[in-house]
Every structure is written in structure tokens, then in C-alpha cells.
Amino acid sequence: MAAYTPMIQQYLRVKAEYEDAFLFFRLGDFYEMFFDDAIKASQELEITLTSREGGTEERIPMCGVPYHAAPNYIEQLVERGYKVAICEQTEDPKQAKGVVRREVVQLITPGTMMEGKVLHDKENNYIASITHFEDDTFGFAYNDLSTGETKVSLLSSGFDEVLNELSVSGAKELVVESSFNEEWKRKIKERSVMTFSFEDDCSPMDQYHHLLEEVNQDKLRQTIARLFNYLYRTQKRSLDHLQKGTIYQPHHYLKIDYFSKRNLELTETIRSKGKKGSLLWLLDETQTAMGGRLLKQWVDRPLVNEDEIISRQKLVETFINAYFEREELREKLKEVYDLERLAGRVAFGNVNARDLVQLRRSLLQIPELKDLLKNLSSAEAETLSERLDPCEEIVDLLESAIMDNPPLSIKDGNMIKDGYHEELDKYRDATRNGKTWIALLEKQEREKTGIKSLKVGYNRVFGYYIEVTKANLHLLQEGQYERKQTLTNAERFVTPELKEKEALILQAEEKSIELEYELFTAVREHVKEFIPRLQSLAKSVSALDVLQCFATVSEKRHYVKPVFSKEHRIMIKDGRHPVVEKVMNAQEYVPNDCYMDAEREVLLITGPNMSGKSTYMRQIALTAILAQIGCYVPASEAVLPIFDQVFTRIGAADDLISGQSTFMVEMLEAKNAIVNATQNSLILFDEIGRGTSTYDGMSLAQAIIEYIHHRIGAKTLFSTHYHELTVLEEELTRVKNVHVSAIEQNGKVVFLHKIKEGAADKSYGIHVAQLAELPEELINRANEILTRFEQQDEQINSVKEKEFSNAAKSNTQLSFFEDQSEVKESAFSSKEKSVISKVKTLDILEMTPMQALNTLYELHKKLKG
Structure with missing residues (x-):
């Protein structure tokens, strides 16, 4: 060193x-x-x-x-x-x-940006913290420094719950203690690109103690303290805009895990990782940045409290029934600036005069918004109107202090209005009068010397000067001016009077700019006192914006208000996938019904590839989510339960980062649903078991259906190409077959995209390959092989049935349904004894007919040797 x-x-x-x-x-x-x-x-x-x-x-x-x-x-x-x-x-x-x-x-840092292109208007920029306690619970807190919002929760269901909350928040930076578990770090990095930061001090500091008033649990206070300590240590300034920490409970919202959120494309699409094509993209008719952020929060966390949902529905209905008032509201909302982030910038000290002009214009819209809401004759709209605080004191201050078109810089003057401050007016008067005197001086000197090109100018180095071109120097009298600077084509001069005036003008300008900066700072500090009121106003405006957005989308796309069923019944008439319908021409979309109740809990969906099975499943989940955020739904009629969780296993993708195959990802997602689902959950499983051998896959698929049917009782949509599974309708009372219909015309398949009762008769896989325009030679060969497989299958089944019939007549045939203890083993050979031993481990009654037949056939072949 x-x-x-x-x-x-x-x-x-x-x-x-x-x-x-x-x-x-x-x-x-x-x-x-x-x-x-x-x-x-x-x-x-x-x-x-x-x-x-x-x-x-x-x-x-x-x-x-x-x-x-x-x-x-x-x-x-x-x-x-x-x-x-x-x-x-x-x-x-x-x-x-x-x-x-x-x-x-x-x-x-990524989690502490306050402005710039990195900070997207309609997205929160969260920074989170995790604190692990000795009893294996986790404190989880997250904050948006740009808005001051802070939330915290205590999680007790293991680290997977922490991962889920972290993914829902979308935090870009995570604050943990320096000894944080390395395995947990690895799991977090597998899910997202995360910047890690470290803070070991989790003791609340005095300067933000008031922000923890509503947080009465020590574990939660420590979790927020870790986050706040990091923010104060790194930002090194007053953070007066930080809002009080609020406790939230994950079970108060519809739980949608990381996999399901991705599969349903709620806020971004799987392929592009962008907003376009997602449910959020479809819904976003918000007019303000604040409303856009709140909309995303509502999509991420749908409600499970029916009263809260209905409260939102009532306002949506009010806005739908008041088209002209709603359009006026939308126009007024367009003029409302980002009040949340503006309050943050005021506290941070990086707000400029133009921002304050935007604040004034925003606040001027509030009285008109209040009046419009009052005219709607709705109790809910009246309540919302009362929450809109116009903050007249700020408006009056900014009206009198800040010019209408100030510059971006706050250090170059021209921000404060005339008449706001007496001393500033005096400086300005001196500057203006001095410049008027300069203009008169130029006119007088031109007349006195007869030099029409003479001019009085100014630059920062030499100050004010009289400039005469060299061609006109002979017109000046000896000693008339004092020489100041020589140029190539001109000479510059001064006079004692010009020097005196220059000193007066420059001094006035300098003092004026200094005073303006002081006055602007004072105005900014005064506005800072209103930050809590501005933040409260922002919340109300955001809610208003999102609810009018729901009304606008619902009316435009012909959605209906859903009714909630206490009997956990689903009845959707003419349901549509909201995003697919928007992307397609609405007239081309084929709507479908869905009916499920206590006697019809699992729908086993069969049908060709590309026929719409996955779309149908997704639309049921999206309809439920739309209903639980308070929006209307894409159907002509809808009765829905209130779900506690949604689980999906749709699509195929390798997890390259963690080195997991498509099938392993499939099994992990299936496990997540099976372990955590309740009878109030919704499960969507698409093509489970396709990533392994046919028998393995079919066995797993059936076992999963049986487990859900016997142990969970959740509403489940299960699509499959294993047609053998359709016999489960006969064995499991609450499983029903439905299929997506298709027909063959001139050797080609036509997808009808219509859900009908019963099982599909075939998969049409080769037809889909033909639609994809694979080579004709290949398609023909595939048809030949398929025909051969089908013939072999028929022959095998015929042989099995014949041999099984013969074996049933044999004296050595073991009755599988008698008490095995009554059979005398001495009556059998050693080979037969080994078969008996095998039979004792089987439970034929728990098998499907096809499985039982295959098992008996294999045992019979072994007996024959």
C-alpha cells in the first residue's frame, strides 16, 4: 500500500x-x-x-x-x-x-434504483430480505424503495414457501446474513437472476422505529430491520417516504406456485419472457403507472375472501353501467402523475421543478375525480370518492411558487414565479432593467458613432463589451472607448459606465439564481411534509384505476360477473381462454362449457394433439383467477368455487440450470401439487407420464389420478393420450371422461375444438405430423407401421383372451379370489409354488381389468414354462 x-x-x-x-x-x-x-x-x-x-x-x-x-x-x-x-x-x-x-x-444496486430506464413505470422494483430463525421459520420482507411500500410475513412451511414468495415478489436483490445457507442460495439462483447483499445487523434503529408500529412480532421486526438497516447504510440519507411495514399472510391469497404462474403465463410468457401474450397484457387498460403496478400485484395475489372479491365486483359493475362517466374518469386519470414515486423522489432529494408541476397538475384532477364518483349513485363509489384527498395546501403552494414551464436543472434559475418572494423580485428587476439599459446603450452608441454594425455583447470570460469591426475603427474618436480584447476581424471595448452596469447585472443574476435554489429547496421540504397524504391518495387512485380497467376490459370483451358457489361447484357456459380469444379473431374462437361438482371432481380429457386440450385446461384456471381478483370472466354464465390454490403441470421443458430432465421437472411439479393440494384446490395435469416408457408413464398417470381421487378430492383436469386410462370412469365414481372432438375428411383431420362427453377413440398423431408438413414418404411409412402395430395388438389380445379362458378351466389354475391359506402347497410343483408366492403379493381387485388380464397372462405363461 x-x-x-x-x-x-x-x-x-x-x-x-x-x-x-x-x-x-x-x-x-x-x-x-x-x-x-x-x-x-x-x-x-x-x-x-x-x-x-x-x-x-x-x-x-x-x-x-x-x-x-x-x-x-x-x-x-x-x-x-x-x-x-x-x-x-x-x-x-x-x-x-x-x-x-x-x-x-x-x-x-438493482434493488435501490430510484429513477432511470431500469425503473419500469408499471412494475415495482422490489428488494427483499430473508431471516432464518432457530425454530425453522423464516421472516420474509420486501420493499420498493421508489414507492416506500414495505411488507413482511412469517413463513413456517419450509424453504419452498420462501422460494415461492420470493418469485411472487419478483425482487431483484436479496439481503441476507453473511452466513446464509449456501444450498438455499443455490436454489434461489436456479429460479431467478438475483443480486445478493449482506447485512448482519437486524436490530431496529431509532430513525425508523415509528415504521414498525404495526409490526408487533419480534421475528418480523428483525426481518424488516435487516432490510431497513441495509437501505439506510447504503443510501446514506433520510428516507422519509418509507411507509409503515404491513404484515401479510400468504394464505389470505390464492396460492399460485412458481411453476403454475409460469405455466399459466400470468404476467409473462414462457417463450419471450415478456408481458405481451400474458394475462396481465390482456387486462392492462390502466391509465396510470400506479394503477399498472397495482394490477400486477392483484394478478400475482388473487383473493380468497369472498366479501373482498364482491366489494371489487360491485365497483366494476358500477363502472360498466356508467359508460360516459367511466370514459371521463379514464381521461382524468391520464393526467395523474406517478404520485408514489414522486413522493419517493421528494424524500430522496432528487425531484426537480418539472416534477412539481406534474404533481400540481395531478392534484388538480382529484376534485373532478371525486365529483364523477359521487355522481355514480353507488355506496362503494361514494366511499372511494371520500378517500381521494385533493391536498389543497400543496396545490396552493405550487400554484404560487413554481413556474408552468421550468427548466430541467434546478441550479440555473427560472423556476420560481414572480411575486412569490420580494427579494427575488428585486434581483430580477435589476437584471431585467440592466438588460434593457444594455439594449438602449447599443442603440445610442450606433447613433453616436454612425457604425450600424456596432453591437453590445456578453460572454462568460470577458463580461459585457462593445464590439466594432476593424473596417469601422476609423470612425471612433481617440480615447472614446477602453480597449478590452482584440479579435481577427474586430476589436472589443468597454466604458466605465458599462463596467458598472455589468457588475450590477451579474451580481443580481448570481444572487437571483442562488436565492431561487434556496426557495425551491424550501418548497420541496414543505412538500415532503405531505408525503404520507400523497401515498394514501396514490393507493386510492391506483385502486380506482384498476377497477375501471376491469370494467373496460369486461365490457369490451363481453365478460360476465361470476357467482360463487358454496357447494364447490363449477358451471361455466361458453367459456373462453381470454388471451387466445384476443389474439385470434373473437368470432373464430370456439367456446366450451365446463361442469364439475361433488360427483364429478376429475375430468379425464382425451383428444388429438393441437385440438385444444391444454387451452381448455388453462382457460378454466384463468377464469378462476380472473374471478378471484374481482374481474368479470370470459363466459356467458359462470358459477365458481373460491379456490385456495392452483397447481398446473402443462408443457414440457428441461431445467438446464439445475440439470433436470423434462420428466424430472414434470414429476417435481406433480409432486408439488399432490403434496400441497386440498379439496378446495384446482389441479391441471397435462400429459403426465409421457417422458418415460409407456407402461411406466401409464402406471404413474393412473396412480396419480387414483391418489387425487381417494386422498385429495381437488377439482382436477387431467388430459392424456393414454386411452387405456378411460376405463377409470367405470372404477372411480368421481372421474368422468370428456374429449375434444375431431373428424376425418378426405384422409385429413379437422379439429372441432369442442369439448364433449365421453372418451376419444384415437389420437390422430400422424395427422398432426401431416399438418406440420413432414415429408409425404415419412407420413406414409408411419401409417404402415401404425397399421402393423394395431394388427399385432389385436392378435396379442386375442391370444391372451383365449389362453386365459383355457387356463380358467385347468385344475391347476389358482383362484385369485379365494383365501390363499386354504390351498395345499403340496399339490403344486416348485415352479407353481413360485407363481403362488408371486400371486400372494398382488391385489387383483385394485387393478384395472386390462392390468389384471396382463398379470394373469404373464403368470399363466410362466406356469406353462
Whole structure:
């Protein structure tokens, strides 16, 4: 260390405290990076890598970015999951003795971004924390620093529940203790790209103690404290916009696990990982950024409380029945700025005058929104109207203080209105009058000298001057002006009077700009006092926005209000998949019914590939989710239970990160449903068992159906190509066969996409291959092989039936339904005894007829030797 120059030593000392971050080290007008930071930054940001002397023989790698362009570079790094520590000069260089003192003033991370392109308007930017306690419970908290929202919960169902909550929050950064379990870290990284940060202190600090008033459990207070301590330590400023921590219980919402959320494409699609094509994309008719974020929260966490759902439904119905008022509401909402994030920026100190103008315009819409809601003659709308606080005091302040079109910068003046502050008005008057005097001076001097091109100008280096071209210098009298500057084609002069006026104007301008900045800061601090009211208003406006959005979508797409069944009955008439219907022409979409009750709990769905089995299953789940967020549903009539959980196993995908095959992923998702589902859950299983051999797969599929039927009792839709399973309808009382119909025309399959009662007669797999335009030679060969397999199958079944019939007549045939203890073993050979031993382990009555027949046939062959 001693070998380096004092400045590099200072850099290394600071860097040692921020080893996991890029250190932006301020040197003059640049942020510089050295050593490994410089090498990596030059690659990530595509900037030039240079070097400098640092006191040793080897030159130090170095790169830098201009301070005014730094925000763009910081955004790029943070978007890629990195952290950036901003190190500023904290001492006046003129007063420094030796190296100017520098300190990190802020650590910017993926979870603490306050502005920029990384922060999407309609998405929260959460940072989360996990605290593990000795009794194997977990505290889970998450916060959006840009809005101040903080929520916390105590989870007691193992680390899988933690993973699920983490995936629902969509947090980009996770704060844990430094000794956090490595296996848990690995599991988290398998699910998402996560930036890890560490904070060992989980003792609440005095400055935010008031934010924990509603959190009365010590474990939860520690969990929030870990998160808040990290935020205060890294942001190094007052965080007055942080809202009180609120406790939430996961079981108060419809549980949709990570796999199911992905399979149902609730907020993003599987292929593109983007919003377009998801349920959220379909629903988003919100007019404000706040409403967009709340909509996503509601989609992520549907309700299970019927009263709360119906409360939302009533407002949706009110808005549907008031088209013109709803359209006016939508127009007014368009003018409402992002109040939540604006409040955060006010507290953070990075709000500008234009933001405050947007705030004023937003608040001016509130009285009109209140009046519109009052005119709807609805108790729910009246209640919502009362919650809209117009914050008149802020409006009055901003009306009198801030200009209508201020500049972006808050340090260049022209922000504060005339008449707001007497002293500022005096400075402005002096500046304006001085400039008027300058204009008159130019006119007078032109007349006096006869030089029409004479002008009075100004630049920052030389101040005000009188400029005369060299061609006109002969027109000046000796000593008329005092020479100030010589140019190629002109001379510049001053007069004692011009010097005096210049001093007056520049002094007034300088003092005016300084005073404006002070006044703006005071206005901003005054607005800061209203942050809690602004945040409360934002919540009400957001809810209003989402509910009008539901009404708009429901009316536009002809949805109906669902009714909830206490008997856990499903009755959907003309149901549609909301997203597929929107993507297709609505007239081309084939609607389908669904009926399930206590006698009809498992629907076994058969039918060709591409016929719509998966779409049908998904639409049932999406209809339930839409109903439980308070929206209307895509059907002509709908009666639904309120589900507690939704589980899906749809589609095939390898998990490359964890090295798991498609079949293993399938089994894990199936296990998750089977272990956690209740009789109030909804299960969707699509093609379970297709990733292994036919007999293995069929056995697993049947065992799963039987387990759900006997042990769980959940409403289940199970699609399959194993036609052998359709016999389960005869053996399991609550299993019913339905199929997606298709017909053959001229050797080609036509999909009708209509769900009908009963089982499908064939799968039409080769027809689908033909639709995919595989080579004709290949298709013909496949048909030949299929015909041969079908003939062989018929022959085998014929032989089995004949031999089984003969064996039944044999004196040596063992009756499988008698008490085995009555059989005298001495009557049998050793080979026959081994068969008897095998038979004793079987339970024929628990088998399907086909399984029993196959078993008996194999035993009979063994007896024959």
C-alpha cells in the first residue's frame, strides 16, 4: 500500500469497503475506475481502457466516464445486476491539506434504483430480505424503495414457501446474513437472476422505529430491520417516504406456485419472457403507472375472501353501467402523475421543478375525480370518492411558487414565479432593467458613432463589451472607448459606465439564481411534509384505476360477473381462454362449457394433439383467477368455487440450470401439487407420464389420478393420450371422461375444438405430423407401421383372451379370489409354488381389468414354462 501515491492509497481504502461494487471515484469532472474495476467496466460499458502511474513501476489500469453522463453508465451496470458505489469529494479542494477527502455518498444496486430506464413505470422494483430463525421459520420482507411500500410475513412451511414468495415478489436483490445457507442460495439462483447483499445487523434503529408500529412480532421486526438497516447504510440519507411495514399472510391469497404462474403465463410468457401474450397484457387498460403496478400485484395475489372479491365486483359493475362517466374518469386519470414515486423522489432529494408541476397538475384532477364518483349513485363509489384527498395546501403552494414551464436543472434559475418572494423580485428587476439599459446603450452608441454594425455583447470570460469591426475603427474618436480584447476581424471595448452596469447585472443574476435554489429547496421540504397524504391518495387512485380497467376490459370483451358457489361447484357456459380469444379473431374462437361438482371432481380429457386440450385446461384456471381478483370472466354464465390454490403441470421443458430432465421437472411439479393440494384446490395435469416408457408413464398417470381421487378430492383436469386410462370412469365414481372432438375428411383431420362427453377413440398423431408438413414418404411409412402395430395388438389380445379362458378351466389354475391359506402347497410343483408366492403379493381387485388380464397372462405363461 505504501508504494502507491496518496490518491491511489485513498482509492484502495474506500474500495476495500465496497469490494462487490464498481467504485466511481470522483476526480474533477470525471468518475474514474482503477485496477480490476477499470478492466471489467471497459468491457461492460465498451469504453476505452487506459493506464496511469500510481507510484509503482507497473502502470495502473484506468478508465472513466464524465460526471454528467454517469447516470447512463450506472444504469447499464445496475441493469446487468452490478452495484455501483458513488465516491464524491466531500472537502473544498482549496482548503484541503494534501489529498482531497472523498467518501461514498450512495451505493446504487438493482434493488435501490430510484429513477432511470431500469425503473419500469408499471412494475415495482422490489428488494427483499430473508431471516432464518432457530425454530425453522423464516421472516420474509420486501420493499420498493421508489414507492416506500414495505411488507413482511412469517413463513413456517419450509424453504419452498420462501422460494415461492420470493418469485411472487419478483425482487431483484436479496439481503441476507453473511452466513446464509449456501444450498438455499443455490436454489434461489436456479429460479431467478438475483443480486445478493449482506447485512448482519437486524436490530431496529431509532430513525425508523415509528415504521414498525404495526409490526408487533419480534421475528418480523428483525426481518424488516435487516432490510431497513441495509437501505439506510447504503443510501446514506433520510428516507422519509418509507411507509409503515404491513404484515401479510400468504394464505389470505390464492396460492399460485412458481411453476403454475409460469405455466399459466400470468404476467409473462414462457417463450419471450415478456408481458405481451400474458394475462396481465390482456387486462392492462390502466391509465396510470400506479394503477399498472397495482394490477400486477392483484394478478400475482388473487383473493380468497369472498366479501373482498364482491366489494371489487360491485365497483366494476358500477363502472360498466356508467359508460360516459367511466370514459371521463379514464381521461382524468391520464393526467395523474406517478404520485408514489414522486413522493419517493421528494424524500430522496432528487425531484426537480418539472416534477412539481406534474404533481400540481395531478392534484388538480382529484376534485373532478371525486365529483364523477359521487355522481355514480353507488355506496362503494361514494366511499372511494371520500378517500381521494385533493391536498389543497400543496396545490396552493405550487400554484404560487413554481413556474408552468421550468427548466430541467434546478441550479440555473427560472423556476420560481414572480411575486412569490420580494427579494427575488428585486434581483430580477435589476437584471431585467440592466438588460434593457444594455439594449438602449447599443442603440445610442450606433447613433453616436454612425457604425450600424456596432453591437453590445456578453460572454462568460470577458463580461459585457462593445464590439466594432476593424473596417469601422476609423470612425471612433481617440480615447472614446477602453480597449478590452482584440479579435481577427474586430476589436472589443468597454466604458466605465458599462463596467458598472455589468457588475450590477451579474451580481443580481448570481444572487437571483442562488436565492431561487434556496426557495425551491424550501418548497420541496414543505412538500415532503405531505408525503404520507400523497401515498394514501396514490393507493386510492391506483385502486380506482384498476377497477375501471376491469370494467373496460369486461365490457369490451363481453365478460360476465361470476357467482360463487358454496357447494364447490363449477358451471361455466361458453367459456373462453381470454388471451387466445384476443389474439385470434373473437368470432373464430370456439367456446366450451365446463361442469364439475361433488360427483364429478376429475375430468379425464382425451383428444388429438393441437385440438385444444391444454387451452381448455388453462382457460378454466384463468377464469378462476380472473374471478378471484374481482374481474368479470370470459363466459356467458359462470358459477365458481373460491379456490385456495392452483397447481398446473402443462408443457414440457428441461431445467438446464439445475440439470433436470423434462420428466424430472414434470414429476417435481406433480409432486408439488399432490403434496400441497386440498379439496378446495384446482389441479391441471397435462400429459403426465409421457417422458418415460409407456407402461411406466401409464402406471404413474393412473396412480396419480387414483391418489387425487381417494386422498385429495381437488377439482382436477387431467388430459392424456393414454386411452387405456378411460376405463377409470367405470372404477372411480368421481372421474368422468370428456374429449375434444375431431373428424376425418378426405384422409385429413379437422379439429372441432369442442369439448364433449365421453372418451376419444384415437389420437390422430400422424395427422398432426401431416399438418406440420413432414415429408409425404415419412407420413406414409408411419401409417404402415401404425397399421402393423394395431394388427399385432389385436392378435396379442386375442391370444391372451383365449389362453386365459383355457387356463380358467385347468385344475391347476389358482383362484385369485379365494383365501390363499386354504390351498395345499403340496399339490403344486416348485415352479407353481413360485407363481403362488408371486400371486400372494398382488391385489387383483385394485387393478384395472386390462392390468389384471396382463398379470394373469404373464403368470399363466410362466406356469406353462
